[in-house]
Amino acid sequence: MIGFPLWGVIWAKNQTGYIHTLEIYDSMVDVLGKRKKFCLMWGLVKEMELKGYISLVTMSKVMRRLARAGQYEDAIEAFRGMENFGVSKDIEALNTLMDALVKEGSVEHAHSVFMEFKDCMPADPRSFNILIHGYCKARKLDDARKIMDEMEKHGFQPNVVSYSCFIESYCKSKDFRNANATLDEMQEKGCKPNVITYTIIMLALGKAKQVNEALEVYDKMKRNECVPDSSFYSSLIYILGQSGRLKDAWDVFEDMEKQGIRRDLLTYKTMITSACNHSQEDNALKLLQRMEEDSCKPDIQTYAPLLKMCCKKKRMKNGKLEHACFFFKETVLKGMIPEDGTYKMLLEVLEKNDTTEAKEKIQKLMLRAKGQNPI
């Protein structure tokens, strides 16, 4: 019924810890959907139905995968037939469908399905925000505003999420004047911006090379007694690193502990990338060690900048080359596939240095990485 590699995935997941049978089934549905094996996916859903295993989580995976494949109508059909599988077709389920349609690129389908069902299930603030998000993402601000008016007509005040969507849209088009105007407007209406709102503006300003303005957002946030989180700090470190203020980036990184904010994978990745971009190899390596001690598991993007930094040095000394090979090996041993570009770069350097043995090792590792990958 189900191919062998899929069981490999389940087995691998089980190795990482206890998973409830239900979760195993749900993740199988997700994997089949990811591979676009929709016939098998539906077969599994039917099997789950007999065992009474289907929940909204299952159906949301089904709808999300169908939407991702561009099969929007099929995703909507899955919602229509949801009750046949014993999952209630309520506003929560509709919101899940709309969210999947919006995130996979069709706010139009989300809107039409909303119009179809709004009379039989009362919309909640989330329903409206999902559509506002969709239209803002598609840069259709007039449509987003119409949804916001509709939201108010239904007796819901636009909240921090609604406003943040508009702010993000303005930021994407570098219209910081309107982004700030919206920030003022929401406060006038008694809606407090939160850490996500501030992160959106600060990061956008930083990316637009307006570093001082970005740091002003940080001050504004502190004045409004909004507490930063690890995502916010990661964005701040990113901006400081990008603008060449590596010392400040390090200060923020070290300060997090004092503020009682845990450094997560993103924080480490950002700091490692900053260190690599400034060719601080030793510090980058120390960070890698520190993150392991901090029980933070590196992923493929953690090694990419390290590998790149090592390969970049055209006339690489032996020590550096060893490091590069080490990062490559770590990537593969952790079950990830190094990027093709990095792979070619490393091979090129090894060739120049006339190290055939190491080159063969890397080639073998790459084969292993590709063969090991079940998806």
Add this chain to the structure above:
DNA sequence: TGATCTCGAT
């Protein structure tokens, strides 16, 4: 809990 996220070179 609906909104943010580090992927660079073109």
